[in-house]
Amino acid sequence: MKLNIAICDDERAEIDYLLQLAGQWADARGIAAAFTTYESAESFLFHYADRPNAELVLLDVQMGHLSGIELAKQIRRDNDSMQIVFITGYPDFMGEGYEVSALHYLMKPVKAEKLFEVLDRAQARLQTVPRTLLLPRGGGSIRIKADDIVYAEVLSHTTTLHLTTGTEDFQMRLSDMERALGEGFIRCHRSYLVSMRYVRRVTRTAVVLENxxxxxLSRDLYDAVNQAFIQYN
Structure with a gap:
């Protein structure tokens, strides 16, 4: 399992401390965690607009112009699955966490055992929440459940997602879509990405879907696709 964790705090020393503890937790649990760090809420939002892949955020409540509470409210406008853990030095803000369905508040200085306990809870929740993707389209974005995507196909500059419910077109390269889809999807051809969820069998020349x-299936991608199919099943 891979877990994308963001840490947002306006104190670099606090970021480094949380990064160290969260890294220890991931190592102890055997989790491949990817970390991104931000020193302001504005910086988080700027990068989140392009790559909304954070699944869990350790978020300082009191930051400069935009507080952690306000950042959480903006996140919740289009993402109800991200696990939000507030980090604060003051208990007065705890009531506001209910508005954004925060998982927990941790008081500074954060203790390792408390953080580990909260991260365990966050991981457990994420395993039961269907993963959703926020993909850019037409100057805005569209949210799609990862489990609804069967495969992606590129033609010219248009990548089409073939869903269980129809199709959706995006003006993006297949390599960009591959990064956006992440775990559970694999490239089987220069023009195709496929969800392992819907693969029934793999031959030397094709990936056969449930339907x-x-x-x-490209010859040079056979080994990787076949191995992914074996491991998935």
Missing amino acids: GRELP
């Missing part, structure tokens, strides 16, 4: 459709 019987066959996607081409």
